[in-house]
Amino acid sequence: MLAGVLELRADCARCAGLCCVGPALTRSADFAIDKPAGQPCPNLRDDHRCGIHAHLRERGFPGCTVYDCFGAGQQTVQVTFGGASSQPRDELLAAFAVLRPLHELLWHLDAARGIAAAAALRPALDEQVSRVTELAAAPAASLAEIDVVGLRGDAHVLLQEASRLARAGTPARDLRGADLIGKKPRGDLTGANLQGAYLIGADLRGRRLDRADLIGADLRAADLRGADLSTALFLTQPQVNAAVGDASTRLPAGLDRPPHWAS
Ligand code: SF4
Structure with missing residues:
Protein backbone atom coordinates (compact mmCIF):
# COMPACT_ATOMS: atom_id res chain seq x y z
CA MET A 1 0.00 0.00 0.00
CA ALA A 168 -18.95 -2.72 15.98
CA GLY A 169 -21.44 -5.57 16.14
CA THR A 170 -18.88 -8.14 17.30
CA PRO A 171 -18.38 -9.50 20.84
CA ALA A 172 -15.47 -7.02 20.94
CA ARG A 173 -13.81 -8.55 23.98
CA ASP A 174 -11.42 -6.20 25.70
CA LEU A 175 -8.09 -8.01 25.82
CA ARG A 176 -5.87 -4.95 25.65
CA GLY A 177 -2.46 -5.74 27.09
CA ALA A 178 -3.65 -9.18 28.17
CA ASP A 179 -1.03 -11.68 29.27
CA LEU A 180 -1.72 -14.62 26.98
CA ILE A 181 1.85 -15.86 26.85
CA GLY A 182 1.90 -19.54 25.99
CA LYS A 183 -1.85 -19.76 26.46
CA LYS A 184 -4.74 -20.93 24.33
CA PRO A 185 -7.19 -18.02 24.54
CA ARG A 186 -10.73 -19.18 25.24
CA GLY A 187 -13.89 -17.95 23.59
CA ASP A 188 -14.68 -16.00 20.47
CA LEU A 189 -11.91 -13.70 19.31
CA THR A 190 -14.03 -12.03 16.64
CA GLY A 191 -13.56 -8.30 17.01
CA ALA A 192 -11.40 -8.74 20.10
CA ASN A 193 -9.39 -5.75 21.16
CA LEU A 194 -5.92 -7.28 21.44
CA GLN A 195 -4.01 -4.01 21.33
CA GLY A 196 -0.64 -4.52 22.99
CA ALA A 197 -1.58 -8.05 24.11
CA TYR A 198 1.22 -10.46 24.96
CA LEU A 199 0.58 -13.39 22.65
CA ILE A 200 4.13 -14.76 22.78
CA GLY A 201 3.92 -18.49 22.05
CA ALA A 202 0.12 -18.39 22.27
CA ASP A 203 -1.79 -21.22 20.66
CA LEU A 204 -4.01 -19.64 18.03
CA ARG A 205 -4.12 -22.62 15.71
CA GLY A 206 -7.22 -22.66 13.56
CA ARG A 207 -8.70 -19.60 15.27
CA ARG A 208 -10.63 -16.86 13.53
CA LEU A 209 -9.45 -13.37 14.35
CA ASP A 210 -12.00 -11.56 12.20
CA ARG A 211 -11.70 -7.83 12.78
CA ALA A 212 -9.53 -8.41 15.86
CA ASP A 213 -7.37 -5.36 16.58
CA LEU A 214 -3.76 -6.47 16.84
CA ILE A 215 -2.01 -3.12 16.94
CA GLY A 216 1.12 -3.46 19.04
CA ALA A 217 0.38 -7.09 19.97
CA ASP A 218 3.44 -9.24 20.58
CA LEU A 219 3.07 -12.27 18.33
CA ARG A 220 6.54 -13.73 18.75
CA ALA A 221 6.31 -17.50 18.26
CA ALA A 222 2.50 -17.33 18.41
CA ASP A 223 1.17 -20.38 16.59
CA LEU A 224 -1.00 -19.14 13.75
CA ARG A 225 -1.16 -22.36 11.78
CA GLY A 226 -4.56 -22.60 10.17
CA ALA A 227 -5.67 -19.30 11.71
CA ASP A 228 -7.68 -16.75 9.76
CA LEU A 229 -6.33 -13.22 10.13
CA SER A 230 -7.53 -12.04 6.74
CA THR A 231 -9.62 -9.25 8.25
CA ALA A 232 -7.53 -8.62 11.37
CA LEU A 233 -6.88 -4.93 12.01
CA PHE A 234 -3.51 -3.17 12.00
CA LEU A 235 -1.43 -6.31 11.60
CA THR A 236 2.09 -5.58 10.33
CA GLN A 237 4.69 -7.63 8.50
CA PRO A 238 7.10 -7.70 11.49
CA GLN A 239 4.34 -9.19 13.66
CA VAL A 240 3.64 -11.84 11.03
CA ASN A 241 7.33 -12.59 10.60
CA ALA A 242 7.71 -13.15 14.33
CA ALA A 243 4.88 -15.70 14.46
CA VAL A 244 4.63 -19.32 13.36
CA GLY A 245 2.30 -20.17 10.51
CA ASP A 246 1.76 -22.40 7.56
CA ALA A 247 0.21 -22.49 4.11
CA SER A 248 -3.30 -22.52 5.59
CA THR A 249 -2.80 -19.35 7.65
CA ARG A 250 -4.83 -16.55 6.09
CA LEU A 251 -3.31 -13.07 6.13
CA PRO A 252 -4.67 -9.63 5.24
CA ALA A 253 -4.01 -8.35 1.73
CA GLY A 254 -0.67 -6.61 1.48
CA LEU A 255 1.16 -8.89 3.93
CA ASP A 256 3.49 -11.63 2.76
CA ARG A 257 3.74 -15.20 4.02
CA PRO A 258 7.21 -15.42 5.63
CA PRO A 259 9.62 -17.79 3.87
CA HIS A 260 10.34 -19.62 7.13
CA TRP A 261 6.72 -20.67 7.64
CA ALA A 262 5.91 -24.32 7.04
CA SER A 263 4.42 -24.97 3.63
S1 SF4 B 1 22.88 -10.42 10.54
FE1 SF4 B 1 22.49 -9.53 8.53
S2 SF4 B 1 20.41 -8.64 8.68
FE2 SF4 B 1 21.14 -8.99 10.78
S3 SF4 B 1 22.08 -7.06 11.40
FE3 SF4 B 1 23.72 -8.35 10.58
S4 SF4 B 1 23.89 -7.77 8.41
FE4 SF4 B 1 21.91 -7.00 9.16
Missing part, protein backbone atom coordinates in the same frame (compact mmCIF):
# COMPACT_ATOMS: atom_id res chain seq x y z
CA LEU A 2 1.09 3.54 -0.55
CA ALA A 3 0.45 6.60 1.56
CA GLY A 4 0.69 9.61 -0.69
CA VAL A 5 4.00 9.32 -2.50
CA LEU A 6 5.90 7.52 0.24
CA GLU A 7 6.76 3.86 -0.09
CA LEU A 8 5.85 1.84 2.99
CA ARG A 9 7.55 -1.41 2.07
CA ALA A 10 11.25 -1.90 2.61
CA ASP A 11 13.46 -1.99 -0.47
CA CYS A 12 16.86 -3.02 0.88
CA ALA A 13 18.45 -2.66 -2.57
CA ARG A 14 17.93 1.10 -2.37
CA CYS A 15 19.01 1.45 1.27
CA ALA A 16 22.50 1.41 2.79
CA GLY A 17 22.09 -1.26 5.43
CA LEU A 18 20.93 1.32 7.98
CA CYS A 19 19.06 -1.21 10.13
CA CYS A 20 22.25 -3.29 10.28
CA VAL A 21 24.26 -0.33 11.61
CA GLY A 22 21.95 1.84 13.72
CA PRO A 23 20.42 -0.45 16.37
CA ALA A 24 22.48 -2.13 19.08
CA LEU A 25 22.32 -5.92 19.11
CA THR A 26 22.38 -7.88 22.35
CA ARG A 27 23.49 -11.50 22.37
CA SER A 28 20.31 -13.45 23.00
CA ALA A 29 17.92 -15.90 21.38
CA ASP A 30 17.36 -13.21 18.74
CA PHE A 31 20.95 -12.25 17.96
CA ALA A 32 24.13 -14.31 18.08
CA ILE A 33 26.36 -11.33 18.87
CA ASP A 34 26.66 -8.11 20.84
CA LYS A 35 26.99 -4.99 18.70
CA PRO A 36 26.95 -1.37 19.84
CA ALA A 37 24.55 1.09 18.23
CA GLY A 38 26.01 2.89 15.22
CA GLN A 39 28.51 0.13 14.39
CA PRO A 40 28.05 -2.05 11.30
CA CYS A 41 27.13 -5.67 11.96
CA PRO A 42 30.10 -7.88 10.97
CA ASN A 43 27.76 -9.72 8.59
CA LEU A 44 27.06 -6.56 6.60
CA ARG A 45 28.87 -6.65 3.25
CA ASP A 46 30.44 -3.70 1.44
CA ASP A 47 27.45 -3.59 -0.91
CA HIS A 48 25.19 -2.93 2.13
CA ARG A 49 23.59 -6.37 1.92
CA CYS A 50 23.52 -9.04 4.60
CA GLY A 51 26.09 -11.77 4.00
CA ILE A 52 23.95 -14.41 5.73
CA HIS A 53 20.52 -13.24 4.59
CA ALA A 54 19.36 -16.69 3.48
CA HIS A 55 20.47 -18.31 6.74
CA LEU A 56 19.61 -15.79 9.44
CA ARG A 57 17.65 -18.20 11.61
CA GLU A 58 20.14 -21.05 11.36
CA ARG A 59 22.99 -18.65 12.14
CA GLY A 60 21.33 -17.32 15.30
CA PHE A 61 19.83 -14.06 14.02
CA PRO A 62 16.05 -14.65 14.01
CA GLY A 63 15.62 -11.12 15.36
CA CYS A 64 16.73 -9.76 11.99
CA THR A 65 13.95 -11.63 10.19
CA VAL A 66 11.24 -9.80 12.13
CA TYR A 67 12.51 -6.27 11.58
CA ASP A 68 10.85 -3.96 9.08
CA CYS A 69 11.64 -0.31 8.36
CA PHE A 70 8.35 0.26 6.47
CA GLY A 71 10.33 1.85 3.65
CA ALA A 72 12.14 4.36 5.86
CA GLY A 73 15.53 3.01 4.77
CA GLN A 74 15.19 3.86 1.10
CA GLN A 75 13.42 7.11 1.99
CA THR A 76 16.44 8.15 4.06
CA VAL A 77 19.05 7.22 1.48
CA GLN A 78 17.26 7.99 -1.78
CA VAL A 79 15.10 10.97 -0.85
CA THR A 80 16.44 12.68 2.26
CA PHE A 81 20.04 12.31 1.09
CA GLY A 82 19.38 12.15 -2.64
CA GLY A 83 20.91 8.71 -3.13
CA ALA A 84 24.25 9.66 -1.61
CA SER A 85 24.84 6.76 0.78
CA SER A 86 28.36 8.06 1.40
CA GLN A 87 26.96 10.84 3.58
CA PRO A 88 28.41 10.83 7.07
CA ARG A 89 26.84 7.78 8.64
CA ASP A 90 25.74 9.66 11.77
CA GLU A 91 23.56 11.95 9.66
CA LEU A 92 21.97 9.03 7.82
CA LEU A 93 21.27 7.20 11.06
CA ALA A 94 19.82 10.28 12.74
CA ALA A 95 17.41 10.79 9.84
CA PHE A 96 16.51 7.10 9.77
CA ALA A 97 15.76 7.14 13.51
CA VAL A 98 13.07 9.77 12.87
CA LEU A 99 11.73 8.38 9.60
CA ARG A 100 11.28 4.80 10.73
CA PRO A 101 8.56 5.59 13.33
CA LEU A 102 6.94 8.02 10.90
CA HIS A 103 6.71 5.33 8.25
CA GLU A 104 5.27 2.86 10.74
CA LEU A 105 2.69 5.47 11.70
CA LEU A 106 1.81 5.95 8.04
CA TRP A 107 1.36 2.21 7.64
CA HIS A 108 -1.25 2.20 10.40
CA LEU A 109 -3.00 5.33 9.16
CA ASP A 110 -3.11 3.87 5.67
CA ALA A 111 -4.57 0.65 7.06
CA ALA A 112 -7.30 2.68 8.79
CA ARG A 113 -8.10 4.36 5.48
CA GLY A 114 -8.86 0.91 4.11
CA ILE A 115 -11.51 0.11 6.73
CA ALA A 116 -14.91 0.48 5.05
CA ALA A 117 -16.75 0.90 8.35
CA ALA A 118 -14.53 3.88 9.15
CA ALA A 119 -15.34 5.76 5.94
CA ALA A 120 -16.55 8.75 7.95
CA LEU A 121 -13.01 9.17 9.27
CA ARG A 122 -11.51 9.25 5.81
CA PRO A 123 -11.10 13.05 5.55
CA ALA A 124 -9.38 13.22 8.94
CA LEU A 125 -7.19 10.22 8.09
CA ASP A 126 -6.26 11.72 4.72
CA GLU A 127 -5.31 14.96 6.42
CA GLN A 128 -3.16 13.14 8.97
CA VAL A 129 -1.47 11.07 6.26
CA SER A 130 -0.72 14.21 4.26
CA ARG A 131 0.70 15.91 7.33
CA VAL A 132 2.99 13.04 8.27
CA THR A 133 4.00 12.47 4.63
CA GLU A 134 4.96 16.10 4.25
CA LEU A 135 7.00 16.04 7.45
CA ALA A 136 8.76 12.83 6.40
CA ALA A 137 9.85 14.50 3.17
CA ALA A 138 11.54 17.35 5.05
CA PRO A 139 15.27 18.06 4.65
CA ALA A 140 17.56 16.15 6.98
CA ALA A 141 18.27 19.21 9.09
CA SER A 142 14.56 19.62 9.88
CA LEU A 143 13.79 16.03 10.77
CA ALA A 144 15.14 16.27 14.31
CA GLU A 145 12.55 18.94 15.09
CA ILE A 146 9.59 16.69 14.28
CA ASP A 147 7.45 15.88 17.30
CA VAL A 148 7.07 12.16 16.65
CA VAL A 149 5.39 11.55 20.02
CA GLY A 150 2.83 14.28 19.33
CA LEU A 151 2.07 12.87 15.89
CA ARG A 152 1.60 9.43 17.41
CA GLY A 153 -0.83 10.89 19.91
CA ASP A 154 -2.90 12.56 17.21
CA ALA A 155 -2.94 9.41 15.12
CA HIS A 156 -3.82 7.28 18.14
CA VAL A 157 -7.19 9.04 18.50
CA LEU A 158 -8.09 8.30 14.89
CA LEU A 159 -6.86 4.72 14.99
CA GLN A 160 -8.86 4.00 18.13
CA GLU A 161 -12.01 5.32 16.53
CA ALA A 162 -11.39 3.39 13.31
CA SER A 163 -10.93 0.24 15.39
CA ARG A 164 -14.14 0.86 17.33
CA LEU A 165 -16.12 1.35 14.14
CA ALA A 166 -14.60 -1.73 12.49
CA ARG A 167 -15.39 -3.95 15.48
Whole structure:
Protein backbone atom coordinates (compact mmCIF):
# COMPACT_ATOMS: atom_id res chain seq x y z
CA MET A 1 0.00 0.00 0.00
CA LEU A 2 1.09 3.54 -0.55
CA ALA A 3 0.45 6.60 1.56
CA GLY A 4 0.69 9.61 -0.69
CA VAL A 5 4.00 9.32 -2.50
CA LEU A 6 5.90 7.52 0.24
CA GLU A 7 6.76 3.86 -0.09
CA LEU A 8 5.85 1.84 2.99
CA ARG A 9 7.55 -1.41 2.07
CA ALA A 10 11.25 -1.90 2.61
CA ASP A 11 13.46 -1.99 -0.47
CA CYS A 12 16.86 -3.02 0.88
CA ALA A 13 18.45 -2.66 -2.57
CA ARG A 14 17.93 1.10 -2.37
CA CYS A 15 19.01 1.45 1.27
CA ALA A 16 22.50 1.41 2.79
CA GLY A 17 22.09 -1.26 5.43
CA LEU A 18 20.93 1.32 7.98
CA CYS A 19 19.06 -1.21 10.13
CA CYS A 20 22.25 -3.29 10.28
CA VAL A 21 24.26 -0.33 11.61
CA GLY A 22 21.95 1.84 13.72
CA PRO A 23 20.42 -0.45 16.37
CA ALA A 24 22.48 -2.13 19.08
CA LEU A 25 22.32 -5.92 19.11
CA THR A 26 22.38 -7.88 22.35
CA ARG A 27 23.49 -11.50 22.37
CA SER A 28 20.31 -13.45 23.00
CA ALA A 29 17.92 -15.90 21.38
CA ASP A 30 17.36 -13.21 18.74
CA PHE A 31 20.95 -12.25 17.96
CA ALA A 32 24.13 -14.31 18.08
CA ILE A 33 26.36 -11.33 18.87
CA ASP A 34 26.66 -8.11 20.84
CA LYS A 35 26.99 -4.99 18.70
CA PRO A 36 26.95 -1.37 19.84
CA ALA A 37 24.55 1.09 18.23
CA GLY A 38 26.01 2.89 15.22
CA GLN A 39 28.51 0.13 14.39
CA PRO A 40 28.05 -2.05 11.30
CA CYS A 41 27.13 -5.67 11.96
CA PRO A 42 30.10 -7.88 10.97
CA ASN A 43 27.76 -9.72 8.59
CA LEU A 44 27.06 -6.56 6.60
CA ARG A 45 28.87 -6.65 3.25
CA ASP A 46 30.44 -3.70 1.44
CA ASP A 47 27.45 -3.59 -0.91
CA HIS A 48 25.19 -2.93 2.13
CA ARG A 49 23.59 -6.37 1.92
CA CYS A 50 23.52 -9.04 4.60
CA GLY A 51 26.09 -11.77 4.00
CA ILE A 52 23.95 -14.41 5.73
CA HIS A 53 20.52 -13.24 4.59
CA ALA A 54 19.36 -16.69 3.48
CA HIS A 55 20.47 -18.31 6.74
CA LEU A 56 19.61 -15.79 9.44
CA ARG A 57 17.65 -18.20 11.61
CA GLU A 58 20.14 -21.05 11.36
CA ARG A 59 22.99 -18.65 12.14
CA GLY A 60 21.33 -17.32 15.30
CA PHE A 61 19.83 -14.06 14.02
CA PRO A 62 16.05 -14.65 14.01
CA GLY A 63 15.62 -11.12 15.36
CA CYS A 64 16.73 -9.76 11.99
CA THR A 65 13.95 -11.63 10.19
CA VAL A 66 11.24 -9.80 12.13
CA TYR A 67 12.51 -6.27 11.58
CA ASP A 68 10.85 -3.96 9.08
CA CYS A 69 11.64 -0.31 8.36
CA PHE A 70 8.35 0.26 6.47
CA GLY A 71 10.33 1.85 3.65
CA ALA A 72 12.14 4.36 5.86
CA GLY A 73 15.53 3.01 4.77
CA GLN A 74 15.19 3.86 1.10
CA GLN A 75 13.42 7.11 1.99
CA THR A 76 16.44 8.15 4.06
CA VAL A 77 19.05 7.22 1.48
CA GLN A 78 17.26 7.99 -1.78
CA VAL A 79 15.10 10.97 -0.85
CA THR A 80 16.44 12.68 2.26
CA PHE A 81 20.04 12.31 1.09
CA GLY A 82 19.38 12.15 -2.64
CA GLY A 83 20.91 8.71 -3.13
CA ALA A 84 24.25 9.66 -1.61
CA SER A 85 24.84 6.76 0.78
CA SER A 86 28.36 8.06 1.40
CA GLN A 87 26.96 10.84 3.58
CA PRO A 88 28.41 10.83 7.07
CA ARG A 89 26.84 7.78 8.64
CA ASP A 90 25.74 9.66 11.77
CA GLU A 91 23.56 11.95 9.66
CA LEU A 92 21.97 9.03 7.82
CA LEU A 93 21.27 7.20 11.06
CA ALA A 94 19.82 10.28 12.74
CA ALA A 95 17.41 10.79 9.84
CA PHE A 96 16.51 7.10 9.77
CA ALA A 97 15.76 7.14 13.51
CA VAL A 98 13.07 9.77 12.87
CA LEU A 99 11.73 8.38 9.60
CA ARG A 100 11.28 4.80 10.73
CA PRO A 101 8.56 5.59 13.33
CA LEU A 102 6.94 8.02 10.90
CA HIS A 103 6.71 5.33 8.25
CA GLU A 104 5.27 2.86 10.74
CA LEU A 105 2.69 5.47 11.70
CA LEU A 106 1.81 5.95 8.04
CA TRP A 107 1.36 2.21 7.64
CA HIS A 108 -1.25 2.20 10.40
CA LEU A 109 -3.00 5.33 9.16
CA ASP A 110 -3.11 3.87 5.67
CA ALA A 111 -4.57 0.65 7.06
CA ALA A 112 -7.30 2.68 8.79
CA ARG A 113 -8.10 4.36 5.48
CA GLY A 114 -8.86 0.91 4.11
CA ILE A 115 -11.51 0.11 6.73
CA ALA A 116 -14.91 0.48 5.05
CA ALA A 117 -16.75 0.90 8.35
CA ALA A 118 -14.53 3.88 9.15
CA ALA A 119 -15.34 5.76 5.94
CA ALA A 120 -16.55 8.75 7.95
CA LEU A 121 -13.01 9.17 9.27
CA ARG A 122 -11.51 9.25 5.81
CA PRO A 123 -11.10 13.05 5.55
CA ALA A 124 -9.38 13.22 8.94
CA LEU A 125 -7.19 10.22 8.09
CA ASP A 126 -6.26 11.72 4.72
CA GLU A 127 -5.31 14.96 6.42
CA GLN A 128 -3.16 13.14 8.97
CA VAL A 129 -1.47 11.07 6.26
CA SER A 130 -0.72 14.21 4.26
CA ARG A 131 0.70 15.91 7.33
CA VAL A 132 2.99 13.04 8.27
CA THR A 133 4.00 12.47 4.63
CA GLU A 134 4.96 16.10 4.25
CA LEU A 135 7.00 16.04 7.45
CA ALA A 136 8.76 12.83 6.40
CA ALA A 137 9.85 14.50 3.17
CA ALA A 138 11.54 17.35 5.05
CA PRO A 139 15.27 18.06 4.65
CA ALA A 140 17.56 16.15 6.98
CA ALA A 141 18.27 19.21 9.09
CA SER A 142 14.56 19.62 9.88
CA LEU A 143 13.79 16.03 10.77
CA ALA A 144 15.14 16.27 14.31
CA GLU A 145 12.55 18.94 15.09
CA ILE A 146 9.59 16.69 14.28
CA ASP A 147 7.45 15.88 17.30
CA VAL A 148 7.07 12.16 16.65
CA VAL A 149 5.39 11.55 20.02
CA GLY A 150 2.83 14.28 19.33
CA LEU A 151 2.07 12.87 15.89
CA ARG A 152 1.60 9.43 17.41
CA GLY A 153 -0.83 10.89 19.91
CA ASP A 154 -2.90 12.56 17.21
CA ALA A 155 -2.94 9.41 15.12
CA HIS A 156 -3.82 7.28 18.14
CA VAL A 157 -7.19 9.04 18.50
CA LEU A 158 -8.09 8.30 14.89
CA LEU A 159 -6.86 4.72 14.99
CA GLN A 160 -8.86 4.00 18.13
CA GLU A 161 -12.01 5.32 16.53
CA ALA A 162 -11.39 3.39 13.31
CA SER A 163 -10.93 0.24 15.39
CA ARG A 164 -14.14 0.86 17.33
CA LEU A 165 -16.12 1.35 14.14
CA ALA A 166 -14.60 -1.73 12.49
CA ARG A 167 -15.39 -3.95 15.48
CA ALA A 168 -18.95 -2.72 15.98
CA GLY A 169 -21.44 -5.57 16.14
CA THR A 170 -18.88 -8.14 17.30
CA PRO A 171 -18.38 -9.50 20.84
CA ALA A 172 -15.47 -7.02 20.94
CA ARG A 173 -13.81 -8.55 23.98
CA ASP A 174 -11.42 -6.20 25.70
CA LEU A 175 -8.09 -8.01 25.82
CA ARG A 176 -5.87 -4.95 25.65
CA GLY A 177 -2.46 -5.74 27.09
CA ALA A 178 -3.65 -9.18 28.17
CA ASP A 179 -1.03 -11.68 29.27
CA LEU A 180 -1.72 -14.62 26.98
CA ILE A 181 1.85 -15.86 26.85
CA GLY A 182 1.90 -19.54 25.99
CA LYS A 183 -1.85 -19.76 26.46
CA LYS A 184 -4.74 -20.93 24.33
CA PRO A 185 -7.19 -18.02 24.54
CA ARG A 186 -10.73 -19.18 25.24
CA GLY A 187 -13.89 -17.95 23.59
CA ASP A 188 -14.68 -16.00 20.47
CA LEU A 189 -11.91 -13.70 19.31
CA THR A 190 -14.03 -12.03 16.64
CA GLY A 191 -13.56 -8.30 17.01
CA ALA A 192 -11.40 -8.74 20.10
CA ASN A 193 -9.39 -5.75 21.16
CA LEU A 194 -5.92 -7.28 21.44
CA GLN A 195 -4.01 -4.01 21.33
CA GLY A 196 -0.64 -4.52 22.99
CA ALA A 197 -1.58 -8.05 24.11
CA TYR A 198 1.22 -10.46 24.96
CA LEU A 199 0.58 -13.39 22.65
CA ILE A 200 4.13 -14.76 22.78
CA GLY A 201 3.92 -18.49 22.05
CA ALA A 202 0.12 -18.39 22.27
CA ASP A 203 -1.79 -21.22 20.66
CA LEU A 204 -4.01 -19.64 18.03
CA ARG A 205 -4.12 -22.62 15.71
CA GLY A 206 -7.22 -22.66 13.56
CA ARG A 207 -8.70 -19.60 15.27
CA ARG A 208 -10.63 -16.86 13.53
CA LEU A 209 -9.45 -13.37 14.35
CA ASP A 210 -12.00 -11.56 12.20
CA ARG A 211 -11.70 -7.83 12.78
CA ALA A 212 -9.53 -8.41 15.86
CA ASP A 213 -7.37 -5.36 16.58
CA LEU A 214 -3.76 -6.47 16.84
CA ILE A 215 -2.01 -3.12 16.94
CA GLY A 216 1.12 -3.46 19.04
CA ALA A 217 0.38 -7.09 19.97
CA ASP A 218 3.44 -9.24 20.58
CA LEU A 219 3.07 -12.27 18.33
CA ARG A 220 6.54 -13.73 18.75
CA ALA A 221 6.31 -17.50 18.26
CA ALA A 222 2.50 -17.33 18.41
CA ASP A 223 1.17 -20.38 16.59
CA LEU A 224 -1.00 -19.14 13.75
CA ARG A 225 -1.16 -22.36 11.78
CA GLY A 226 -4.56 -22.60 10.17
CA ALA A 227 -5.67 -19.30 11.71
CA ASP A 228 -7.68 -16.75 9.76
CA LEU A 229 -6.33 -13.22 10.13
CA SER A 230 -7.53 -12.04 6.74
CA THR A 231 -9.62 -9.25 8.25
CA ALA A 232 -7.53 -8.62 11.37
CA LEU A 233 -6.88 -4.93 12.01
CA PHE A 234 -3.51 -3.17 12.00
CA LEU A 235 -1.43 -6.31 11.60
CA THR A 236 2.09 -5.58 10.33
CA GLN A 237 4.69 -7.63 8.50
CA PRO A 238 7.10 -7.70 11.49
CA GLN A 239 4.34 -9.19 13.66
CA VAL A 240 3.64 -11.84 11.03
CA ASN A 241 7.33 -12.59 10.60
CA ALA A 242 7.71 -13.15 14.33
CA ALA A 243 4.88 -15.70 14.46
CA VAL A 244 4.63 -19.32 13.36
CA GLY A 245 2.30 -20.17 10.51
CA ASP A 246 1.76 -22.40 7.56
CA ALA A 247 0.21 -22.49 4.11
CA SER A 248 -3.30 -22.52 5.59
CA THR A 249 -2.80 -19.35 7.65
CA ARG A 250 -4.83 -16.55 6.09
CA LEU A 251 -3.31 -13.07 6.13
CA PRO A 252 -4.67 -9.63 5.24
CA ALA A 253 -4.01 -8.35 1.73
CA GLY A 254 -0.67 -6.61 1.48
CA LEU A 255 1.16 -8.89 3.93
CA ASP A 256 3.49 -11.63 2.76
CA ARG A 257 3.74 -15.20 4.02
CA PRO A 258 7.21 -15.42 5.63
CA PRO A 259 9.62 -17.79 3.87
CA HIS A 260 10.34 -19.62 7.13
CA TRP A 261 6.72 -20.67 7.64
CA ALA A 262 5.91 -24.32 7.04
CA SER A 263 4.42 -24.97 3.63
S1 SF4 B 1 22.88 -10.42 10.54
FE1 SF4 B 1 22.49 -9.53 8.53
S2 SF4 B 1 20.41 -8.64 8.68
FE2 SF4 B 1 21.14 -8.99 10.78
S3 SF4 B 1 22.08 -7.06 11.40
FE3 SF4 B 1 23.72 -8.35 10.58
S4 SF4 B 1 23.89 -7.77 8.41
FE4 SF4 B 1 21.91 -7.00 9.16
